[in-house]
Amino acid sequence: MSPAPARRLGVGFIGSGFNARFHMQSWTGVRDADVLGVWSPHPERAAEAAAYARKLDVGRAKAYRSIGDMVADPAIDALWLCGPNQARIENVEEIVDAIERGRGELRGLACEKPLARNVAEASEVIRLVQRVGLRTGYLENQLFAPQVETGRNLIWARGARLTGRPYLARAAEEHSGPHMPWFWQGKLQGGGVLNDMMCHSALVVRHLLTKPGQPLSTVTPVNVSARIASLKWSRPEYARKLARTMSRELDYRRRPSEDFASVTIEFETDDGHRVIGEATTSWSFVGAGLRLSAELLGPEYSMSWNTLDSGLKLFFSREVTGRAGEDLVEKQNAEIGLMPVVANEPMAYGYEAENRHFVRVFQGKAEPLLTFEDGLEVVKILMTAYMSAEQGKTIDFPPRGLGGFSPAVARGKWKP
Numbered sequence: 001m002s003p004a005p006a007r008r009l010g011v012g013f014i015g016s017g018f019n020a021r022f023h024m025q026s027w028t029g030v031r032d033a034d035v036l037g038v039w040s041p042h043p044e045r046a047a048e049a050a051a052y053a054r055k056l057d058v059g060r061a062k063a064y065r066s067i068g069d070m071v072a073d074p075a076i077d078a079l080w081l082c083g084p085n086q087a088r089i090e091n092v093e094e095i096v097d098a099i100e101r102g103r104g105e106l107r108g109l110a111c112e113k114p115l116a117r118n119v120a121e122a123s124e125v126i127r128l129v130q131r132v133g134l135r136t137g138y139l140e141n142q143l144f145a146p147q148v149e150t151g152r153n154l155i156w157a158r159g160a161r162l163t164g165r166p167y168l169a170r171a172a173e174e175h176s177g178p179h180m181p182w183f184w185q186g187k188l189q190g191g192g193v194l195n196d197m198m199c200h201s202a203l204v205v206r207h208l209l210t211k212p213g214q215p216l217s218t219v220t221p222v223n224v225s226a227r228i229a230s231l232k233w234s235r236p237e238y239a240r241k242l243a244r245t246m247s248r249e250l251d252y253r254r255r256p257s258e259d260f261a262s263v264t265i266e267f268e269t270d271d272g273h274r275v276i277g278e279a280t281t282s283w284s285f286v287g288a289g290l291r292l293s294a295e296l297l298g299p300e301y302s303m304s305w306n307t308l309d310s311g312l313k314l315f316f317s318r319e320v321t322g323r324a325g326e327d328l329v330e331k332q333n334a335e336i337g338l339m340p341v342v343a344n345e346p347m348a349y350g351y352e353a354e355n356r357h358f359v360r361v362f363q364g365k366a367e368p369l370l371t372f373e374d375g376l377e378v379v380k381i382l383m384t385a386y387m388s389a390e391q392g393k394t395i396d397f398p399p400r401g402l403g404g405f406s407p408a409v410a411r412g413k414w415k416p
């Protein structure tokens, strides 16, 4: 007799912003789960996001008055944590508190990157969820991007199998700067572009260097060397622009966050090799829009991925003076000329496959590819990278003192 089908998963969102909406869009390609709830401290925005999910027809979502109320509702089985970085701990505390008081139960908690702003906070998040034995998923969409998945599988199945494992992986995420003021504020966000986007690229290189089906622990970081810089946004005219367009509290002449970061990670592999991951991220890139890219190289093969080589280009002459938007590509910088278009961004960037995966995990049908432990390990690598950039030298991983470390950028003390 075949087993009874698993119950559909009811999912609630914490946060109703840019990222929560990306997840909701992806849900049109997710089976066996519905978006049923949204909470944000701004009730009207939570209501708007719930209406958006209903419009997408991905679930009969409604706004809740608190996180505790979402946990208490038996219709909600799992939460997707998509609030700002500075709210991670309070959000997880509220979830755990509701469970401990017996108000409700959850089958899983998925959390956006970064798991937290530093190692101490990430460890606290893990300690909290362990208190109630919650199953966790760390949301790193780029690992699930269809082209990364397909390219990695083919490289390993053909090239690596016959000629030896890959030895170099590269990844980059670049755009012209975040959409909300809090990302720019080191004290709130936890850093600059290194904290915000290197979490993706540092994990992508390790993932590419890891044989499909093997755990990430088969490719262990041994040292990290990094550099950070403020290339664009501390120039006087751009610092003024930032204060004008984002927040008057931003003073990038005196207290910038890094808008460029580059990291080299040396890994030891369980088959006895030293391999290298090179990652760079920037908020000072000006091109058509967001550019995600990666490469994987080995003795007789290579792979390359670039989301702006999207297969679709549109041309608008100078007569087409349309409004600024993000309808062609995320973080779009132009509306005329020859523009690449990324059709179905939630799929192309990996959200759709990511959410399909974690729904199956929380239904008990699959083992998680990434848990909060992996999120913590990413934070450890990022903090080591900040240490390396601050000290100007390569640092063995994991260094002493990581647990108490907070980057100078996050303390408002960075002087580039």
Ligand SMILES: NC(=O)c1ccc[n+]([C@@H]2O[C@H](COP(=O)([O-])OP(=O)(O)OC[C@H]3O[C@@H](n4cnc5c(N)ncnc54)[C@H](O)[C@@H]3O)[C@@H](O)[C@H]2O)c1
Pocket (backbone or CB within 6 Å): 014, 015, 016, 017, 018, 019, 020, 039, 040, 041, 042, 045, 082, 083, 084, 085, 087, 091, 112, 113, 114, 139, 140, 141, 180
């Ligand atoms: N995977 C990715 O590529 C990706 C992309 C963007 C953002 N993110 C991550 O997703 C998270 C949200 O980013 P975003 O771009 O949606 O930001 P955003 O500013 O657009 O949205 C944040 C949302 O959180 C809500 N919020 C405010 N205070 C809160 C609190 N105390 N508790 C819970 N929610 C609160 C806001 O009302 C808003 O709805 C961040 O951790 C960010 O790093 C990931």
